[in-house]
Amino acid sequence: MNVGKCMSYLRTTCRLCKSTDMIKFLSLGKTPLANSYLKPEELKIPEPSYPLETYFCQDCGLVQLLDIIPGEVLFRNYLYISSTAPSYIEHFTKYAQDIVKRFDLTDESFVIEFGSNDGILLKPLKNLGIKTLGVDPAENIAKIAESDGIETFVDFFTEDNAKIILEKYGPADIITSANVFAHIDDLDDVLRGVSVLLKDDGIFVAEATYMVNMLEKKYFDLIYHEHVSYYCIRPLQRFFEKFDMEIFDVEDISTAGGSIRVYAKRKIGKHNITESVSNHLALENRLKMDQAVTYKNYGNEIEKCKNEIMKLLLQLKDDGKTIVGYGAAAKGNTLLNYFGIGTDILDYVVDIAEIKHGLFTPGKHIPILPTEKIDEDNPDYVLILAWNFADDIMKKHEQYRTNGGKFIIPLPEIDIK
Ligand SMILES: [Zn+2]
Structure with missing residues (x-):
């Protein structure tokens, strides 16, 4: 990716509520873009490299x-292909089946996904007879x-x-996006677009990493320049209100270390608001997700994790051990650089994506x-580094463990298996 001429800009207001009352709670330093692999x-x-500083809005609570x-700069020539992760294929196939069943979709129904990537969700939907469009x-x-038959509108x-x-x-019956809502700076523009396209009874679904999980499981490495927002339900609820929409259901899902799937509708839409909305709001209250002190403590904990992992790795190197990394994903680069x-x-570092082989990690140049290579070298x-796929990875490389190799899972607590 050519980022030589890339300029960043600094927002001065909260992305959702436009408040200026924000505090910085975790500074990951100046880092290169997490997906800017080098030849x-x-x-x-x-x-x-660009500042990677995390803020909390004291007005609406958005991180x-x-x-x-x-x-x-970030998304026109993107290296992340969704279908390289087997558990993602399974995840989106099931999601396709679920929404067809739950919302009684038929061959008359029209589903739009933005951030549709290689069609990982739209392919199974199309196979179920639904009319689809990727954006x-x-x-x-x-x-x-x-080339896989998924019609795609190539733009934002x-x-x-x-x-x-x-x-x-x-108009669309469903507009959906997975792990994209966190990427977009101008969400007002997106929601205005949803308002234009959605049928009166239509549904907007957004999947994003849940800030509650990031906090509880210490998944700080999901913080990188592509992810500009880290969501809780409360700030989103207030945001949707601005567009005469409301959240009617929230599902907890396992991707990216624990995400939420948020279902929203026009206020005039017929779907009933489920208990899961109030349950998530209650959880967020209990964990004080609306208070600055919560995030200040989080920043301190991450610093502690860093010290512990570095102590372990430096000790292993002192003992003459060989160590390699697994998963040259964006979040791995946050971890390596910070x-x-x-x-x-x-x-x-080894990675399943062929497109990255022969390249070097941004910042640390690994x-x-x-x-x-792991089975050849037996480090x-x-x-x-791709800890959210730890189970997949260890299963795939059973032979490596049989040969005496050990995996280190760095987060949320160090685990050696
Ligand atoms: Zn705000």
Whole structure:
């Protein structure tokens, strides 16, 4: 990715409520973009880096980044392909089956997904006979979706594009997005687009990492420039209100270390509001998710984790052990850069995505190799950077453990298996 000329901009107001009453609670330093993998010839060129500072809005409670990298830079040529993770394929196939059943979708129904990536959700929906349209700005990945028969509108989901889509395809029964809502700076534009396109009885579904889980399980490494918001239900509820919409259901789902799937509708829509909404609000109250002190304590805990993991890794290196990393994902790069783990500790990082092989991690410049390398080399330890796939990974590499190798799972507590 060419980010040499990329400029970030600094927001001064809360993304949802526009308040200026925000406090900084976790500073991860200046880091390169977590998905800006480097080619060998780029290693000597100065690497742009940007502040990674986390703020809490004392008015509506949204946790967010204010240093924003334009979406044009981050998402036009995207390297993250959803279908490379087997558990994601399973997750989205089940989601497709669930919404068809729950909302009585038929071959007359129309589902739009923005941030549709390679069609990981729309493919199973299409197989169930539903009319679908993907919306995604990444030209390279949209091509993959198109070649699999998933029609894709190649651009960002905005009010203007919603009008074009409405004209061409008509209104939608469901507009859905998974792990995209956290990526977008101008959410007002998105919600105006949803208002344009959604049928009166339509449903808007957004899947995002739940700030409660990030807090309880210490998943700080989901913080990187692409993720500009970290959600609780309360700030979202207030936000939807602005567009005459309301949240009517919240599901807890297991992706990305624990996410929420939020179902919203127009206020005039018929769906009943389920208890899960008030249950989540009560949980957030209990955990004081609306108070600054909660986040200040969180920042301190993350600092403690960093010290513990570094102590372990440096001890292993002192003992002459070999260590490699597993999963050159964006969140792994937050961890590597914030903790300061470089090639002095990890010989290399392996990753399942072929597209990353031969590249180097941003910031720490660790080479990325195919996963088979582990079975060839039998390093003493494999540090799992993609901890949310730890079970998949260990299952896939049983032979490595049989041969005496050990996995280190760094979060939420250090676990060696
Ligand atoms: Zn706010």
